[in-house]
Amino acid sequence: MNMITALIRPTKVDAVKSALVDLDIVGMTVSDARGFGRQKGQVERYRGNEFTVEFLPKSKVMVVVADEKLEAALAAISAAARTGEIGDGKIFVTPVREAIRIRTGDRGPIAL
Amino acid sequence: MKRGVGSSGDPPALATVDRIRTTLLAGVRQPQLRRAAFLLIAAGAGIGPLLAGSAKAVLTKMPTDGADTLLMLIGSAMVLLMTPGLAFFYGGFTRAKNVLNTMMMSFFLMGLIGVLWVVVGYSLAFGVGFGSPFIGGLELMWLNGLGGAVGDAPLADGFALSSTSFALFQGMFAIITPALISGALVERISFKAWFWFCLIWSLLIYSPMAKMVWGGGFLGPFGAIGAIDFAGGTVVHIASGVAAVVGAMIIGSRTDYPESIRPPHNVPFILLGAGLLWFGWFGFNGASMFAAKTAGYPFLTTSTSASAGLLTWCLIEWFKDGKPTAVGAATGAVAGLVGITPAAGFVYMPQSILIGALTATACFIAVRIKAAIRFDDSLDTFMVHGVGGTVGALLTGILASATLVPADYFPRSAEIMKTSGNGGLFFAQLQAVVITYVFVAIGTAVIFWILGALMPLRVSPQQEERGLDFVAHGEEAYDPMTN
Numbered sequence: 133m134n135m136i137t138a139l140i141r142p143t144k145v146d147a148v149k150s151a152l153v154d155l156d157i158v159g160m161t162v163s164d165a166r167g168f169g170r171q172k173g174q175v176e177r178y179r180g181n182e183f184t185v186e187f188l189p190k191s192k193v194m195v196v197v198a199d200e201k202l203e204a205a206l207a208a209i210s211a212a213a214r215t216g217e218i219g220d221g222k223i224f225v226t227p228v229r230e231a232i233r234i235r236t237g238d239r240g241p242i243a244l
Numbered sequence: 245m246k247r248g249v250g251s252s253g254d255p256p257a258l259a260t261v262d263r264i265r266t267t268l269l270a271g272v273r274q275p276q277l278r279r280a281a282f283l284l285i286a287a288g289a290g291i292g293p294l295l296a297g298s299a300k301a302v303l304t305k306m307p308t309d310g311a312d313t314l315l316m317l318i319g320s321a322m323v324l325l326m327t328p329g330l331a332f333f334y335g336g337f338t339r340a341k342n343v344l345n346t347m348m349m350s351f352f353l354m355g356l357i358g359v360l361w362v363v364v365g366y367s368l369a370f371g372v373g374f375g376s377p378f379i380g381g382l383e384l385m386w387l388n389g390l391g392g393a394v395g396d397a398p399l400a401d402g403f404a405l406s407s408t409s410f411a412l413f414q415g416m417f418a419i420i421t422p423a424l425i426s427g428a429l430v431e432r433i434s435f436k437a438w439f440w441f442c443l444i445w446s447l448l449i450y451s452p453m454a455k456m457v458w459g460g461g462f463l464g465p466f467g468a469i470g471a472i473d474f475a476g477g478t479v480v481h482i483a484s485g486v487a488a489v490v491g492a493m494i495i496g497s498r499t500d501y502p503e504s505i506r507p508p509h510n511v512p513f514i515l516l517g518a519g520l521l522w523f524g525w526f527g528f529n530g531a532s533m534f535a536a537k538t539a540g541y542p543f544l545t546t547s548t549s550a551s552a553g554l555l556t557w558c559l560i561e562w563f564k565d566g567k568p569t570a571v572g573a574a575t576g577a578v579a580g581l582v583g584i585t586p587a588a589g590f591v592y593m594p595q596s597i598l599i600g601a602l603t604a605t606a607c608f609i610a611v612r613i614k615a616a617i618r619f620d621d622s623l624d625t626f627m628v629h630g631v632g633g634t635v636g637a638l639l640t641g642i643l644a645s646a647t648l649v650p651a652d653y654f655p656r657s658a659e660i661m662k663t664s665g666n667g668g669l670f671f672a673q674l675q676a677v678v679i680t681y682v683f684v685a686i687g688t689a690v691i692f693w694i695l696g697a698l699m700p701l702r703v704s705p706q707q708e709e710r711g712l713d714f715v716a717h718g719e720e721a722y723d724p725m726t727n
C-alpha cells in the first residue's frame with residue numbers, strides 16, 4: 133500500500149476526485165494548506181500597505197492506494213491537476229505499513 | 245453647526261444658573277477656596293450674558309411637531325446602527341485573534357456611554373446650569389424633567405422637535421465618537437484602560453466639545469468664534485481623530501510593528517461595516533437638520549459626497565496602482581461621509597460632490613504618508629477622521645451658502661458671512677479647528693498620562709501574541725474545532 137500526498141490547486145480538487153473515482157479508488161482526505169514553491173508569492177495592497185503574500189492557498193489531498201493501482205492513480209492525479217502554469221503543485225508517495233477499518237476491524241488492502 | 249440650543253439665557257435659565265452657583269458655593273466653606281471657586285464660575289459665566297440676547301430676539305416658541313420628532317427618532321436608530329457598523333468596519337481590518345476585542349471596543353460603548361449620557365453626559369453638553377460657554381451644567385442629570393411629564397415638550401424656542409428625541413439622538417453621537425478612537429489603539433490596549441479612558445474622555449472632552457459647538461457655547465454660531473458644524477466635523481471627527489493620534493503616540497505601536505502587520509482578516513466585514521455606516525450617516529447628517537421638511541438637503545449632500553469619495557479613491561488607486569480595491573472603495577466612501585459632515589445642511593449638491601472628492605484625496609494622501617513613515621495609527625483613525633474632518637470643516641467655510649445659514653439660528657456665523665463673506669467664515673472655521681486640536685490633544689494626553697500612572701495601558705507582548713479576544717474576553721471569534 134502507498135500513501136499519495138498531492139499538493140494541488142484548490143480549484144482542481146473536484147477534478148482529481150472524479151478522476152480517482154473513475155479508477156474505483158474511493159476514500160480520500162482533503163485539507164486546506166498554504167505553501168510556496170517556484171512560483172514564490174504575490175503582492176497585495178490594502179490602503180497604503182503592500183503585502184507580499186508568500187504562502188498561497190493549496191489543497192493537500194491524501195489517498196492510500198493498493199500497489200497495483202499506484203501508477204494509474206498518479207497518472208490520473210497528474211492529468212487532472214495540470215494546467216501547465218507555474219503553481220500546479222507536487223505529488224509525493226510514501227509506503228504504508230498497515231491499514232485498519234475501525235468499524236469492522238478489517239486489515240490490509242481490503243480496509244482501503 | 246447644529247442649531248445652538250440652550251444658550252438663550254431666558255429668565256428661568258438664569259434663575260437656574262444662580263441657584264446652582266449658590267448650591268455649588270455653599271459646599272465651599274474655606275474663604276480662600278470660596279473666592280477661587282467664585283472666580284472660576286464667574287470667568288465661565290462672564291460670556292453668558294453676551295450669548296443671551298441674540299437667540300431670543302428672533303426664535304419664537306413653536307408647538308412640538310410629530311414629523312420633526314419622528315425624524316429624530318428614526319435618525320437616532322440609524323445613528324445607533326453606525327456603532328456596530330463601525331465595529332465590523334474596524335473588525336475586518338484586524339487579525340482573526342483580535343477581532344472580538346476590536347469590535348467590543350465599539351460595541352461595549354453602547355452600554356457604557358448609553359448609561360453615562362443619561363446620567364450626566366447630556367447635562368454637561370446641553371445644560372446651562374454652570375452658565376459657561378465651555379461646559380453645560382448638572383441640572384439635567386438623569387434627563388431630569390426633560391420633555392415635561394410625557395416627554396413631548398419642544399426642545400427650545402424655534403425648535404419643533406421634542407426634547408427627549410433630541411437627547412436620544414445626541415446620545416448616539418456620544419457613543420460613536422469614542423468608538424472611532426479605538427481604531428488607532430486596537431490589538432494592544434488593555435480593555436480596562438479603554439473602559440476608564442472612554443468614561444473620562446466622554447465627560448471631560450466630548451461633552452465640553454458638544455457644548456462649545458452645539459450647545460450655544462464658545463465655538464458655535466451663538467458664541468465668540470461663530471463657526472458652523474452641521475453634524476460633527478469638529479465635535480465628532482476632529483475630536484476622535486486627534487484623540488486617536490495622541491493615544492497611539494502615548495500607548496505606542498503594536499509590538500514588532502511594522503514587521504508583524506498582516507492583511508485584513510475579513511474584507512467583506514469592512515464592506516459590510518462601510519455600508520452600515522453610510523446608511524446610518526443619513527440619520528447622522530440628515531436628522532441633524534432637526535426639521536423633517538428641510539431634511540432633504542442634508543440627506544442628499546450626504547449621499548452625493550460619499551459617492552464622490554468612493555469614486556475618487558478608487559480612480560486614484562486604479563490610475564496609480566492599476567487596480568481599484570474593495571478596501572479603498574469602503575475607505576473612500578467613509579472619507580466622503582466624514583468630509584460632508586460639518587457641511588451637510590450648508591451646501592448644495594455640486595459643492596457636496598467637490599467636498600467628497602477633495603476629502604477622499606486628502607485622506608488618500610494621508611494614509612499613504614502614514615504607511616510610509618510607519619506610524620502605528622493602526623486603522624487610520626486620524627488619517628480618515630482627523631484629516632477628513634479638518635478638510636470638511638475648512639471647506640464648509642469656503643463653500644457654505646449664506647441662504648442656508650439663516651441669521652435667526654446662526655446669528656454670529658450669519659453676521660460673519662454678511663460682513664466678510666466666506667473668507668470670514670473660513671477664518672472662523674480655522675479658529676474652531678485649531679482650538680479643537682489643542683483642547684482635545686492636551687485633554688487626551690492628560691487623561692492617558694493619569695490613567696497610565698494608575699494601571700497598565702497596554703497588554704504584555706506575550707498577551708499580544710496570544711490574541712486579545714482570549715486575553716480580554718476569554719472568547720475566540722472562530723473556533724477551529726467547530727463542525
